[in-house]
Every structure is written in C-alpha cells, then in structure tokens.
Amino acid sequence: MVKSKKQTLLEKLGTIVGEKSKIGKLISGYRKLEEANYISSHFSAYLAPVVASSKELKNDVFTIRHEVYCEELGFEPIKESGLEFDEFDSFSLHCLIQHHKSKHFAGTVRMVRPTKPDEQLPIEKYCLNSITRKDLDPSQFDRKDICEISRLAVPKEFRRRVMDKFAGAGVAVINEHTYSEKEVRCFPFIAVGLYLSAAALAIEEDIKHAYVMMEPRLARSMKFIGIKFEQVGPVVEYHGKRAPYYINKSLLQKSLRPGFAKMLADILAALERQEF
Template sequence: MSNLKREIIHLPGINYLIRKVVSFKASREANEIAHHFDQYLKPLIAHETALRDEVHKIRHNVYCEELAFEPPKPDGKEQDDFDPYSIFCVIEHKASQHYAGCVRVVTPQASEQLLPLEKYCKGAITDPHLNPANFPRNKICEISRLAVPAEFRRRNADKFAGAETGAVNEDTYSETELRCFPFIAIGLYLSAASIVINQDIEHCFVMMEPRLARSMRFVGIKFKQIGPTVEYHGQRAPYYINPILFLRNLSPGFKLLHMNLEKGLAQAMKH
C-alpha cells in the first residue's frame, strides 16, 4: 500500500464519513419505504365486529388452511380464548381494500387472564427477571397471531415458510407497490408497538422464530431472547421488549415509518 493511501485511510474522520454515507443511504431507503408504505397501505384498529371478523378470516386462512397449525373451523374464522382481551390491528391495501396482514396485542387485566405463551409454553421462559408473572397483569402484553395472506406473498414456496415473511405477489401489484410489501410484517410489529405505547404497557412478550427475531434487528427492533428455542408450531423462542428498548434502538430511517403508523393508529385508538 502506498504512503498516500495510508495517509488517506488514517485521515481524521474518514471512517466517520464512510459511516455517515452508509447511514444516509440506509436512511434514504427507509424513508422511501415509509413514503410508499403510507401511500399504498393503511393501519386500522379492528373495533367493529365486521373488521374483527376479517381478522379471524385472515387467521383462519393462514393458520388453519395454509399452515395447518390449527384445525379448520366450520365458520372459517380462527378464534381463541385470548381474543376477548386483545386489541387487533389490520393493514389495508388502499387500492383494493384487501387486508394485507393482521396482528393482535393480548392485554390481560385480571389475574386469571393469561398470555398465550403462559398457557402453551409454560416453562419456556428461563430468564428469572423477565417473566410475565413478575409484573402486574395490566402492564404486560403479548404480540401474537401475526398473519400475512398469501395474496401478498411472492411464490408458492413462501406460503409454507411462515406467516411472518411479508413477501409479495409480484404478478398482481405494481413495481412501485412492491417496494413496501416486504415490510408488511415489520409494519405490523411497528403497529403493535404503537398500541403497546398508547396503552401504557411496560412489558411485551412474543414467541417467534429466531430467524425472524434476527431480521427484526435489521430495522432496530431488538427483541431480547429470554429462553431456549422450543417446538411450538415450528422452532420458536420467547422474546421480550419494552417501549424504552424499542424507541432507543429503532433505526433512524424506520422511525419515520413508525411515526406514520403511530399517527394513523392514535386516532383509531380513540374510537
């Protein structure tokens, strides 16, 4: 290496400038994603019975028919004992008015109201400090039943990879719209985070595939694993996050997407 190259590499601030360029590019791409997401997709809170029915139909399509995690229901709606004390969010594709995905936040209030992981994965949490039992019921929640319909995913093979992938159907939607669809799952998690913050909930739990947790770190959603991977509709592990960790680590570019979603949901939460 020449002396000139060595001097350039060791110039004060050169690494900082490189990081700034990389950061600017990532931020610009995230801002574009936020813009296109807002242009084509809209988050909604499912207050009305009709919209809640749509959530149950999406879940039935994904969890019962496609992935066979649950047996099919005669009415075509996937429901369980946690739904009565849950808040449901759906993302609507504006042009078609089809629903691109859904998620729920289970919000227990009474001592007998459990989180899904407490009922089905009891013992999976090995962290003695971050256990739902340590906190008041009204300060904990679980993000669960995230589902993205096959209409918004790319290939037949993707349908069996899990409902959280957020892949897309390239033959149905415009090239511009495709730019935001891979982030539907991220948008659902950001929407769930907005609900958690709005409801003043302090501790959030989720059972998810470790690979999904790793992909969430890409945007700065850094779930803390609090137990080993177990068999629960595939290999999943318990994770924890709280609003402070969420807001502290969220990548700057994706904060705009979160802010847009939060604005849309804040008004909906009042109804």
C-alpha cells in the same frame, strides 16, 4: 427502488474506499438510512393500520388467520365457520394493515392484553417454562402492564407461490402482477408494519412489557430496522423452532432506525384517530 445518480455515485465511492473504511461505513450507513426513509414514506402512501373495533373487522381478522394458520400452515384445525379465534381474543386488541387502493387487508396482528388475575398470556399458558430470565417473567408484573404480540398473518393475496423446479418447495414472494412496482417494494415490510402497529397499540394503552414467541431468524432480521427484541429463553418447539422474546418502549425507541421511527410515528398518529 430506482437508483438515483447520487446513490450510484455513493456506491462507486464506497467500492473505491472500501466498505470497512471509516468513509465506507459512513456511506453504507447513509445508504441504509435513505432506503429506510424511502420505505417508511411509501408504506404510508400505500398501506394504513386499521384497528378492528367492530364485529365485521374482527371477522376479517379471523378469516385471514384461518387462511394462514389453518388452511395454509396447518397449525390449527379447519373450522366450518372459516374463522380462527381462541380464548385470548376476548381480551385482545386486533390490528389490520389495509391496502389503500384495493381496500383489501394485507395482514393482521393482535395484542393480547390481560386485565384480570385469571387472564393469561399465550406464552404463560403454553410456553412459560421456556422463559429463563426470571426477572422478566410476566408474573413479575401487574396484569395491566403486560401484553403479548401474536397471531401475525399475511394473506396469500400479497404473496404468490413459486414452485422450485427441483424440490417442488413453495417459496413465498410478492404478487408483483397485481400491484404496481412501487407498491411491491413496500410489501416486504408488511410484517414490520404489523409489529410497529402492535407497538403503537401498546404505547397508546401505556403497556410497559411486551412478549412474543418468534423464530430467531425473524428476531435477527428485525434488528436490521432497529427492533431489538431481548431473548429471554432458549429455542423450543412451538409451531416450529421459536424462542421467547421481550421488549419495552425504552428498548424499542432507543434502537429504532430514524426511517422506521418515522414509520412508527405515522402509524401511531393513524391509530390515535381511531376509536378502540
């Protein structure tokens, strides 16, 4: 983000008074709020949520997932069809993030929503023993009131591989050669947009309890924007080190920072105009 004169002045003032002083903390908070507002408005300018309500859009979802989960990460075996899907997709809602200009999809996420007694969340089938908060165990609630956010994936088009010259390790960064400078600033928040899209779907469907298996470092980074997932069990080995997390509408809305609360409102408004 290009710094304005006001931002530069605030940085200088913050340095003078000290970051730990009351004024310094106020300045720091104000700067973070301005950045959040900037990102949320630019997200809507370049990206939009799309509910995968048709077979064609669902195939776009499954194609992205195959590229990420099968071809890139090796979490699932390669499929001849080039589509990655499982038993949970039959009772899930899927959301894509679309880049306005190119019409390409920048990511996908699903919300698994069981409605029948024999339909389970992935966390119940594979990681139920990892939930130690028994008061927040999915079995404590009606099937219609629970969901799980899973299969978040961002395709390579919105990243590029930079090889570390010493170790040869791949580090994902944004493909700044394909997109404008302003657009690139939004792309680190594609994952945030996907989580907020899943949250918007849950709000629309009046679902009261949501679960997700994620890396603790991702949960910590989500706190930056005010998405405070509640850890309900220890870290376990499940496609890497992951832990079970819980969130509901109240937890989400009371801590979400203003700029991202606006982003959620914009996403919710966009989804309300779609049929699913």
